[in-house]
Amino acid sequence: MRASDLAYEGLRQDIIDWVLPPGSTLGEIETAERYRVSRTPVREALARLAAEGLVSTSGRTAIVTSLTRKDVLELFELREALETQAARLAARRRSPERFAELLEEFRRGPSSEGDADPRRPYFLASELDVAIDAACQSRYLQSALEDIRGQIARVRFHARSNPHREERAIEEHIQIVEAILSGDEMFASQVTAVHLRNSLANVLDSLPL
Numbered sequence: 001m002r003a004s005d006l007a008y009e010g011l012r013q014d015i016i017d018w019v020l021p022p023g024s025t026l027g028e029i030e031t032a033e034r035y036r037v038s039r040t041p042v043r044e045a046l047a048r049l050a051a052e053g054l055v056s057t058s059g060r061t062a063i064v065t066s067l068t069r070k071d072v073l074e075l076f077e078l079r080e081a082l083e084t085q086a087a088r089l090a091a092r093r094r095s096p097e098r099f100a101e102l103l104e105e106f107r108r109g110p111s112s113e114g115d116a117d118p119r120r121p122y123f124l125a126s127e128l129d130v131a132i133d134a135a136c137q138s139r140y141l142q143s144a145l146e147d148i149r150g151q152i153a154r155v156r157f158h159a160r161s162n163p164h165r166e167e168r169a170i171e172e173h174i175q176i177v178e179a180i181l182s183g184d185e186m187f188a189s190q191v192t193a194v195h196l197r198n199s200l201a202n203v204l205d206s207l208p209l
Contacts, residue, residue, distance in 0.1 A: 003037040008045035026062040089136035091188040
């Protein structure tokens, strides 16, 4: 893996995991030392993160972008527009095998082979995102979704404290997968919108905004 990719992956994950919370300053020298690369790969990584909206840059310093209530509301407005359309197209163009596998995984719940894994629902949610992106067969829509994935992951990481919401989210994901499998475009769009609105309410209750 290239040094710029190492720096990008490390920085991106630390931002998503809130190791680097909003407002953190990312000087080139300090960041290069942190990820054990030179300053040129750091500049390349910061440019990629700026394109995703995870950092803002000024000269040789970058700052992890804020995450205010307004930011979250605007992000979810865009998510709903993009993801409901993606779900609709996925229902129209899907290959059933992958979604049948995901349906079994979601129905299995947060335990894998008998061992509870608190991160499993979020892994499955990401897998569903990938499956829908592929099934919708729209490179422009996929590109727009990819641009906000980092922001979504950052919000999702800090919204894990409500076990009742986690259980409900699994049920909502099952509805989404079932709608796509059945080829019901309208229902796939509708249940995706409901899921996102419920997720937004949970996020606004749990994030330290």
